[in-house]
Amino acid sequence: MSIAELSPLTLFVIVSTITPGGATTLATASGARFGYRRSLPFICGIALGLASMAAGAATGLGGVILAFPSLQLAMKLIGTLYLLWLAWKMTRSGPPHLHSNIARPTGFFGAVWLVWHNPKGWAVAMGAAASFASLAAEPSHFALTLGCSFGFAAILSLSLWCVAGLILARLLRTDAQWHAFNAVLGALLAISIIPMWFE
DSSP: HHHHHHHHHHHHHHHHHHHHHHHHHHHHHHHHHHHHHHHHHHHHHHHHHHHHHHHHHHTTTHHHHHHHHHHHEEEEEEHHHHHHHHHHHHHOOOSOOTTTTSSOOOHHHHHHHHHHHHHHHHHHHHHHHHHGGGGGHHHHHHHHHHHHHHHHHHHHHHHHHHHHHHHHHHHHHHHHEEEEEHHHHHHHHHHHGGGOOOO
């Protein structure tokens, strides 16, 4: 597989992972509240979840999900409720208390769970699998290529969003600024749910 053959896939994966959405909003909020190091389990969980979804789509798992509309609807409802709960919590939060044990970032397994219940993520993974299937003759090789591409791109893009949140956190000085910032992030997270219901 040459660089020229991989270039369109690379561009697709970068654009898919770096554009604003639920995961990028949560990465920004996590960076602002907990810093980059404490957000790493979340970033790695999202990356592994997305990588495994892409690999699963490349091997045909996405087709199984598409074949059962009731499973799609259940995934969509569970994902929506979870994201709305996170948005509500985010909107109601004030300034971070980084030395407190009460507030914790979303962990590794929570992030994997979140991605696997996101129909938009499945749509992107299946779109990539359908569009770039000719890149590899063997399904296992294609699954590895697609999974690694999405995993690495997710780590890089979510790291950028997390660092952006960390930088923004240094600019926020008052409780009112923190409440406004969290309200905006909560609203963006809630809005990011809308496209999954109109695909």
